[in-house]
Amino acid sequence: SFLKNRLPSISPDICIVNFYSQTGRLGLHQDKDESEDSLRRGLPVVSFSIGDSAQFLYGDHRDPDKAEKLQLESGDVLIFGGPSRxxxxxVSxxxxxxxxxLLLQHTNLRPGRLYLTFRQY
Structure with missing residues (x-):
């Protein structure tokens, strides 16, 4: 398959839970707290979005104006790894x-966005 040839397999042993209020933001950064081996191998980061939609920016530059923009909806899964790790x-x-x-009717999720990120250390 396309992804199998491009992304190494992972056995996630870390889950980071972030909640963004309706005014929440996260500045431009790289995820690089994992082991040197995980980073070197480009092991993927797998994230699940729940709740309000969010604008996600990404790119190879530290300049937000050059970044690609992606709308993440509730239920979306974002994977980046391999050469893009x-x-x-x-989150802008x-x-x-x-x-x-339906999500709001059946949960006590407060207004905002819940983001579950799985990684292998």
């Missing part, structure tokens, strides 16, 4: 009141 990225905006009504 160390890409700079950020959370879009208030954009979470699916």
């Amino acid at each position: 160390n890409v700079f990225h950020r 905006a959370v879009h208030p009141n954009s979470a699916p009504n």
Whole structure:
């Protein structure tokens, strides 16, 4: 398959949980807290978005104006690894009141965005 040839397999042993309020942001950064071996091998980061939509920016430059923009909706899964493992990225905006009504009706999720990120140390 396409991904199998491009991304190494992982056995996640870390889950980072972030909650972004409706005014939440995260500055441009790289995920590089894992072991040198994981980073060198380009082991993927796998993230699940739940709740309000968010604008996600990514690129090889530290300049947000040059970054690609992606709208992450509730239920989306984002994977970056292999040659793109160390890409700079950020959450530039959370879009208030954009979470699916069904999710809000059946959970106590407060307004904002929940982001579950799985990694292998």
